[in-house]
Amino acid sequence: MAKTPEPKRTISLKPCDGDVIEVSPMIAKQMQTIQSFIEDDSFIATTTIIPLPNVTAFQLSKIIDYLNYHSNSKAVADNVKESTKKFDEEFLKELEHDKLKELLHAANYLNVKEVLDFLCQAVADLIQDKSVKFVRKFFGVVNDYSVEEEEDIRRTHAWAFEGVEED
């Protein structure tokens, strides 16, 4: 629209589905994978659209939401902590187990440490009181213990199997 061309201030990211999403350099910087794109000589801010074949629009916008919120609320005041906690709870609320895992993959692909750490903690909180069966299924781990071996471990740590949540 403007006649004088202003330098473009956002980075264009193209998820595997949906439209291009523009993010501020501040946010993009926190995604290591994007950062290495930007640092590449062939990168031209005005024209380059960074393709993200492993990330959906939903996942990308979730991650951007998280980074946006948290970069604006670094203060340690109690009321800020309280609203951050609320944001984090809401953020996780809309994620079913599979979505959570997929988002973890996306955050891992984009290599965004803050989100990765947050999601790992979320998974840890989720599985903390769960059964062995639940966790095996969640991580897709194949049981390579023999029945006797597993029984033996269960006996040794019998106390750790008390108070386990229903799957």
Add this chain to the structure above:
Amino acid sequence: MAATKDEKVSTNIPHDLVFNILSKLPIKSLKRFSCITPSWADLFENPNFMTMYYHNFFRKNDHDTSSILLKQGIPDTYKDNLFMLYGERFENKVKFDWPPPFQGNDIGCIYKLGSIINDTICVYPRISCGTQFDQKVILWNLSSNELKGIRYGYVPCPPGIHFMIALHGFGYDKFTNDYKLIRRIDYLQDNSFWNDVRVDPPMPSWELYSLKSNSWKKLDVEIPYDESYDHVYLNGMCHWWGCTTYNEEESVLVSFNLSDEVVYTTLVDWNGCHATQNRALMVMNDSIGMITMHEGNTCFEISILGELGVKESWTKIFKIGPLSCVAYPFGVWYKGKIFFHKDDGEIAWFDLSTRVLEEIGIKGYNHNGSSTINPKPISLVTNRILFKHPPSTPQLAVNFVMHFPSFPAISQYILVVARS
């Protein structure tokens, strides 16, 4: 078919992410998940996992700036100086005053009981044995500087008998919003030749004080105890070490729940560390932790308790050493640092992440002026509190170390302080 589909979705969480997730789990979950696959079985032996585990462990109170509040005995007196040390290496020192109840000339050593709770520490002058006490236990709110005095009250005592009081716990009952103290009363025979009637002294009794009702009530329980005087408060419970009555060799962690008054005991294996001064009880990231000295007192091990009442749930998470010239642990855990008393009396901290031992430049003086430091440890407290005193200092959060009442020879308190 459905199962295969599920598996497909579930696979491929990269290995380092799985470890990252596991490293954030409590011990109980990790022990349970050790039967998921052999590679998850010995995580505490796995250096890659431990690196991540430590990283999380130290990160818990990352943004606090640590300081120390130090009570230092004045040589040849029974008086104490109180200093606050802060800064990255505790290099800044501020001296400040004891509150009025502790300023009199007749006040000797001052002790602290248990942890700091809601900015409040529990301090008291040395208790002498007798049949009545005029002294008080003081609850000192370090943030508001408000003081509350608690009387020992009247303890009925048969003729020919006197008693001794040992304080065991200071805690907070969040359900009734009430501060509580636990004490043990030992009855002893008067050692007098003029005493014609020899009476058998009653068994020790236990009493619970409630600040709300401002009274002591008798607890109808037998609770183990020993002479180590390590007391900590965590999550509604007061904890201390004890020996079981049926087997004095058998040590337990005693955990007293302040709201339902139930006593839990957890067997402890000292692993050869039998001298009470060589071990310490502490709160580490919301868990009960213990530090024990081994191998000619040069190496230390730190274990945390996974589940109350379960001996097997003590899990060794750190092995430190060999360190030279270290005498005994204070047991203060603060921001990845453990505090030690050195052979020469210097106080030093050991950074568990960098594995560096550094002196803080303060000597632990001993009250009777002799050069030997009685190696009886100081029990410690690890809750952080806000600290508005002295006024020139910004708000600080504090950890306190307390002293063993029966050993006036050492008089070193450490409070670890953190700016909030």
